[in-house]
Amino acid sequence: MLNVGFDVGGTNIKVGVVNEKNQIVAQRRQPFPTGRSYQKVAAIMAEMTESMAEELSVPAASFGSVGIAIPGDLDAAGETIINAHNLHFHNIPMKREMEKHFPRTPVFLGNDANVAALAELHAGVFQGCRTAVLLTLGTGVGGGLILNGRMFNGGMEHGVELGHMILVHGGDRCSCGKKGCVEAYCAGTWLVRQGRKAIVEYPLSLIYKAARGSMERVSAKLVIDCAKKGDAVAQDIFDDYVEHLSSAITSIASLLDPEVIALGGGVSLAGDFLFRPLRRQVEEKSFFHFAHKVMPAKLGNEAGIIGAANLIRNQD
Numbered sequence: 001m002l003n004v005g006f007d008v009g010g011t012n013i014k015v016g017v018v019n020e021k022n023q024i025v026a027q028r029r030q031p032f033p034t035g036r037s038y039q040k041v042a043a044i045m046a047e048m049t050e051s052m053a054e055e056l057s058v059p060a061a062s063f064g065s066v067g068i069a070i071p072g073d074l075d076a077a078g079e080t081i082i083n084a085h086n087l088h089f090h091n092i093p094m095k096r097e098m099e100k101h102f103p104r105t106p107v108f109l110g111n112d113a114n115v116a117a118l119a120e121l122h123a124g125v126f127q128g129c130r131t132a133v134l135l136t137l138g139t140g141v142g143g144g145l146i147l148n149g150r151m152f153n154g155g156m157e158h159g160v161e162l163g164h165m166i167l168v169h170g171g172d173r174c175s176c177g178k179k180g181c182v183e184a185y186c187a188g189t190w191l192v193r194q195g196r197k198a199i200v201e202y203p204l205s206l207i208y209k210a211a212r213g214s215m216e217r218v219s220a221k222l223v224i225d226c227a228k229k230g231d232a233v234a235q236d237i238f239d240d241y242v243e244h245l246s247s248a249i250t251s252i253a254s255l256l257d258p259e260v261i262a263l264g265g266g267v268s269l270a271g272d273f274l275f276r277p278l279r280r281q282v283e284e285k286s287f288f289h290f291a292h293k294v295m296p297a298k299l300g301n302e303a304g305i306i307g308a309a310n311l312i313r314n315q316d
């Protein structure tokens with residue numbers, strides 16, 4: 001059985017046809033048509049699907065399902081996109097719209113972080129796990145949870161918001177408007193913010209030199225690279241980052257006793273430079289011996305497509 005998985009983002013619509021071994025056998029990518037109606041977006045997605053069916057010489061109606069990963073909140077039934085800010089989609093009946101193009105094919109929507117966790121369950125580091133947690137450390141902090149071998153979307157299906165657990169009482173303002181969330185301290189954006197401060201406060205630091213004094217050039221990767229090169233200011237920032245992230249991970253581990261906590265997103269690409277001190281701190285802070293279970297996610301850029309194609313396997 002071949003399933004279709006869409007990874008819809010504010011920059012691109014990516015889609016793949018995924019076989020039973022979770023291999024992507026055909027794929028397409030198009031810029032997201034910002035400002036166009038959702039009907040137009042669905043029509044483009046249908047065309048992309050048809051074009052892959054043609055390449056594979058099968059009718060599009062033979063695909064087992066169409067799954068769609070969305071960067072936003074869905075209603076409890078998984079039919080309507082409540083808010084996807086990057087797409088400028090609010091209260092969009094996306095499932096119904098896609099079903100107009102594929103009347104005989106089951107269509108599923110999923111939040112992108114949940115979908116990435118589902119991908120890890122079927123094809124990545126969560127294979128065989130009953131309980132596992134994925135944290136994606138990018139512009140924000142996304143989280144996906146596997147409970148009892150299935151993607152868990154909250155007791156009332158409102159979603160899990162690991163990025164908005166409170167980490168620091170009265171702390172920094174988060175993108176959600178509240179203070180002190182995990183996302184406010186563990187997103188790559190935090191490294192950018194501290195790097196920019198360092199440019200002003202420490203003009204002798206390598207961060208200043210690497211960014212040639214420009215705030216715009218400071219990225220999470222630039223700060224991490226400066227720390228890797230031994231810059232003391234960048235190392236201090238990175239140590240603080242690891243301090244916060246290890247606290248968040250330890251709390252999640254204490255709550256769930258999961259088999260694996262995997263980290264994805266841009267910051268996780270720092271590799272051992274991140275994982276070594278992180279595991280050390282998690283070990284110090286944890287009630288359980290847990291540190292060895294903190295590991296990098298496996299699927300990277302393909303997580304959205306593979307997870308979306310597996311949404312059909314998460315149904316009752």
Ligand SMILES: [Zn+2]
Nearest residue numbers: 164174176181
């Ligand atoms: Zn928040």
